Amino acid sequence: MTxxxxxxxxxKGKRVLIREDFNVALSGDEIDNDTRIRAALPTIEMAVSMGAHVILMSHLGRPAEGKLISEQAQYSLQPVAARLSELLRTRVNLVQDYLGVVPTTAAAGDISLLENVRINAGEKANDDGLSKQYAALCDVFVMDAFGAAHRAQSSTCGVAKFAPLACAGPLLVRELDALDRFLKAPQKPMLAIVGGAKVSSKLGVLENLATKVDQLIVGGGIANTFLAARGIxxxxxxxxxELVEVAAALLESTNIPLPTDVIVAKELSGSAPASTKLVAELEDDDMILDIGPVTAMNFAEIVGTMKTILWNGPLGVFEYDQFAQGTRVLAQAIADNPGFSIAGGGETVAAIDKFSVTEAISYISTGGGAFLDYVQGAVLPAVQILEDRASKNQLAVPHNVQPTGNSEG
Structure with missing residues (x-):
């Protein structure tokens, strides 16, 4: 990419503003999973080693724009700053008042984290005024947040337009390289596993993958729509x-093996009794909540023959143990495959963690929506602006900063 x-x-000696994706799940002030934070560490450490004054920025959740962080403290990045301090073994200061502020001189190696960018009025709208204020904070802007690269917002795109220099960070580059290895230079045969609740949420992904892969395994509610298309x-x-006809067309054009047996229950709950049935034996009050053992074995055998694998979405409701075996078997089959595997999406990463196969997956993406958008062939706005800046020889639009919006974060 250019x-x-x-x-x-x-x-060396530069103020380097790095956009990361620290949108982590919290239980109170406790971080449930710090995978995204850990993924950013090599970028931060590299910038520090190069003599930069590092300024980090990120969003967290969906706070109200223009409202003080003190009035919605559950969206503060303070827990992230604390975790970064632990992992980096150096103090990471959380900065709340930074908009319209003239940057002070800081020592090389200093690291600070700006409070949640989504409390700033104009962030989601990619407001030029806000973007210029971000750009005024730095000499170099680094876009490293693949998980937010599909959003055209001030902290992902606007700042890249106005910063003196704009570039891609190592994490963003690794993400794009891994996906391009699957999409543009795969070893054959190749397989995609796409699970989840709805065909509609992943239709573009399914249609694009159908033109590239040798086999396409579907799971979850998506598989149910395909079963219905087969008259089950x-x-x-x-x-x-309403998408049965679309599923039927994909079945005609693509090699999509469907479940022959499934795990069912009468309700979705952690205490619901589960039973195994052939798909031809389903009753009107049955809920399909996982693939059956024969199907899991058959799918695992398919996985074993592949050289390139993409995985997005669970095969069943793996959060409950009685509906987790299908996802567990497929996760282990992918882990056992010596070929190249890439996995992405929040539920997928949670399953990988639950079944302890993290180290055996070739690449685990930090992106959710960005992962899906890129797989379906969409242009990621935050990547496009970096390419535009490079093609124009990094001539930034001049910025005369006028403070606007909320300055507490």
């Missing part, structure tokens, strides 16, 4: 009748 990369630049009574299971 954009500047952070490691190509001279950062899916009972009380989640499916989309």
């Amino acid at each position: 954009f500047k990369r952070m490691q190509q630049l001279q950062l 009574n899916v009972g009380n299971s989640l499916y989309e009748p």
Whole structure:
């Protein structure tokens, strides 16, 4: 890709503003999973080693724009700052008042984290005024947040337009390289596993993958719609009748093996009794909540023959143990495969963690929506602006900063 990369630049003595994706799940002040934070560490450490004054920025959740963080403290990045301090073994200061503030001189190696960008009025609208204020904070802007690269917002796109220099960070580059290895230079045969609740939420992904892969395994509610397209009574299971014809067309054009047996229950709960049934034996009040053992074995055998694998979405409701075996078997089969595997999406990463196969997956993406958008062939706005800046030889639009919006974060 034709954009500047952070490691190509001279950062010594520079103020380097790095957009990361620290949108982590919290239980109170406790971080449930710090995978996204850990993924950013190599970028931060590299910038520090290059002599930069590092300024980090991120969003967290969906706070109200223009409202003080003190009035919605559950969206504060303070827990992230604390975790970064632990992992980096150096103090990471959380800065709340930074908009319209003239940057002070800081020592090389200093690290600070700006409070949640989504409390700033104009962030989601990619407001030029806000973008210029971000750009005024730095000498170099680094886009490293693949998980937010599909959003055209001030902290992902606008700042890249106005910063003196804009480049891609190592994490963003690794993400794009891994996905391009699957999409543009795969070893054959290749397989995609796409699970989840609805065909409608992943239709573009399914249609694009159908033109590339040798086999496409579907799971979850998505598989139910495909079963219905084959004339199977899916009972009380989640499916989309309005997309049955679309599923039927994909079945005709693509090699999509369907479940022959499934795990069912009469309700979705952690205490619901589960039973195994052939798909031809389903009753009207049955809910399909996982693939059956024979199907899991058959799918695992398919996985074993592949050289390139993409996985997005669970095969069943793996959060409950009685409906987790299908996802567990497929996760282990992918882990056992010596070929290249890439996995992405929040539920997928949670399953990988639950079944302890993290180290055996070739690449685990930090992106959810960005992962899906890129797989379906969409242009990621935050990547496009970096390419635009590179093609224009990094001539930034001049910025005369006028403070606007909320300055507490």
